[in-house]
Amino acid sequence: MTNPNDPHDADFRATLPADLQALDRELSGIRIEERPSFGPELKGELTQAWRTRARGAPMASRPWVRTLMAAGLAGLMIAGVSVPSARAAVFQLVRTVAEEVFPTFFAQDAEPELQLPEIEAQEPAPPVAPRPRAEVVVSPADASNEVVTSMPDLPTLPFVETTFPEIISRQEAARMIASYYPLELQEAGVEGAIKLLFWVDTHGIPENIQTRESSGNQRLDYAAMRAARNLRFHPATRNGVAVGTWVEVDFHFFALTGVGIIGSDSMDSVM
Template sequence: MTSSTAALTRWIPSHRGLIAIGAAFLAGLLLFLIVWSGQRGASPAPVRATADAPGFTPLPAPMPRDADGASGMEEPDEQALADQPRLEEAPRPAAAPAAPTAPTPSRAPNAIAEASSPTPISSPAPRYPQRALRRRETGTVRVQVEVGADGVPTDVSVAASSNSRDLDRAALDAVRKWRFAPAIRDGQAVAGTVVVPIEFRL
């Protein structure tokens, strides 16, 4: 006999064990039948009907709005309330009207303060050109002068010619040596422009 067959033989119950197992099965089946038959014969428990009327006391009907003691509380005694001390606030003093302030002069955003024009303070006379003398040329030259803040001319040009090239050149040479009181704006010396006439006559 092999080892596997021997192990299987050990697990097979004996004749007495089989009888015990069968008796236990029959006893359990008999107990189940007894319980089941007892439940079938029993009548269901009666259901108790609820009462038709509610089991609570209804609330009282509301009282009219203008009736005394509608809230169920005693009305306060107006005379007693009048006798009680009360805190009254003193009236606040009226604020004094603000004193009118004088309007401050304001400049328009695009307004530019006017500046005085430069003024000659040293103006040596020009030399009469020899060729213009020989030709008997005369006339007036209008010279435009750009004057710096220090009063020294920075640029000179002919604004209106005398129709003589020699006279125009002599006028420019002379004005370059002039000195000016500079233009003034807001109390400060600034650069400015002025046109001065130079007259040549015989």
């Protein structure tokens, strides 16, 4: 491992007594084998950290900006109410906001909203902007065509048989994930749950892994991300043909048992 071209090394080794030369050679013979995927995994984590930093905190998350925006909106509302021609528009706006905040008050005159299962692309699509969970997550039950056939005015969609990605072996996966739980965090009793979002390709291999909900501990999050790369799935299928899909998976790390497991009932597919 030492540099044979370094003149200091040649001089140095020659100055050692024979027994220390032997020890020097023995220590130099130790080969350190790095896990092949460690470098790429770490680079992925660094890239994600850099990307997050490059994006920076959105302006709206800064308290003084929020205060300013709230004051501006209040000012506009007061001005709007005081002008007769704009009053109706302001009341309409207030009603719209109230409907969003207290939907049960307005439920009786609201029309049923049509929900159609989204059709996923073959290639990984960019994750959609955060929306209410019910709109984004299509559970297996929601994915049936019952919703569609209950709307008589719409053309009947052809029946699509869909399966969702399944982890090939949950036991093995749990063991593998446990091996990524940092020992010192276990010893320190640091536990946590992380929700990850990633694309499972047609071969069942995770790609484009992103943190959906952090555990609050960066090292636990990274442990989960590293473990996720090594998960293997039966891919999702559509009419028997393997397709890629986004999935959300919860990872739980429990310090008492030292075992990191996947919540068995918490894997959702986002298609």
